[in-house]
Amino acid sequence: MDFLRPASWEEALAAKAEHPTAVPIAGGTDVMVEINFDHRRPEYLLDLGRVGDLYEWEVGEDTVRLGASVPYTAIMENLRAELPGLALASHTVASPQIRNRGGVGGNLGTASPAGDAHPALLAAGAEVEVESAARGTRRIPVDAFYTGVKRNALQSDELIRAVHIDKADGPQQYSKVGTRNAMVIAVCAFGLALHPRTRTVRTGIGSAAPTPVRATAAEEFLNAALEEGGFWDNGKIITPSAAKRFADLCSAACNPIDDVRGTASYRRHAVGVMARRTLTWTWESYRGARRATEGAA
């Protein structure tokens, strides 16, 4: 095994181009587990720990450009207002020790269906910025990034540099089922974001299909129901029948398996419950914000 230690992003891209089998390591919270257990013996480890700009973020007009290695702790502490869904998801990651090291770039690189960040990214709307020495930068919509169980759209000479995440324009929620509050891999997880500016709702489901997925049929149903009933303007409570239909469609978007953490039918059921709850929480918050605005006016 060789340990490659690039001092800059350009050096990292050059190393990856020269050694396409090199395994990038940043926080190490996935890669080191595989090495410790002898599940993986990469020829090259590519340490990204010295590439400083991977640890930085920029808050722009409409999006946040989040460096691939920004640890979950920094997201929780600094980006709660801009990225509330991702901040909540970050807080459910493992433990303080892991959150101090792990980041979204690693979650995307591993592309486990159980990665905690994925439902939040899908719901908020995001693009993954990847780069290679030969072909430069391209941006992959997060919906198209996950291609299979632990597979993603990266080419062998590409590295993940950053994620561009839409800043919240409405309430966001994140919910995760596990056997305890800390140190838990999701049985299943659900992210939901209201986007009042475009009058749309977006979702993300984790750990209930071969890849993280959006419940697009559920989103389309709810978008139409909210529009038809004038809900975005009148701020009325979403009818129980609409919430139930939305939850059922979210369950139907799952394609889960039975495993040690839970059965397929449990996961489907739990996703439906989380969909209904997160919709209620976010919608209540939207109504509250509307009332506050009207009260002030």
Next chain:
Amino acid sequence: MRVNFTVNGRPQEADDVWEGESLLYVLRERLGLPGSKNACEQGECGSCTVRLDGVPVCSCLVAAGQAEGRDVVTVEGLADYARQRSCGTGARGGTSLDEARGWQAGRADSQTGEGTGLSPVQQAFIDAGAVQCGFCTPGLLVAADEMLERNPNPSDADIREALSGNLCRCTGYEKIMDAVRLAAARQSEGV
């Protein structure tokens, strides 16, 4: 490969390090610092917790090469580290990277931790009876000490959150909570 880094205030050099080796392995097997414990090797248990440039991490998940040039504090150096902090700049809001790097070993033997007193959090663990089999204790001490540095007056929820990555399979959590509350109380009286 060779790895150079600072451990408990002293420059260290580890030779013939395998590229896939963890920081934990280097500390225990190459530098003779067995205080950080090796249990789950997957970041679940927290018994290998150390400070890396001031930040609590699972040393089993840090590749040794990633520690090159960095500053590590293990449980063996905890008492000196705490003493340095209390006589230092009075940095109640945490230790800056510069402070962590500028920190020098005192009179303690950083190999064994002998010849030094105990840090307040170590003393509190003894006084509260928070040590059963003792295997999880080093990780808990490092994590608890770091929390008390950031947050001198933690609520119970803060303590639980800060220690949520450290498992005690004797399930001695209540005494551990007592110990951290005691350390916090003594810390706030002491100033």
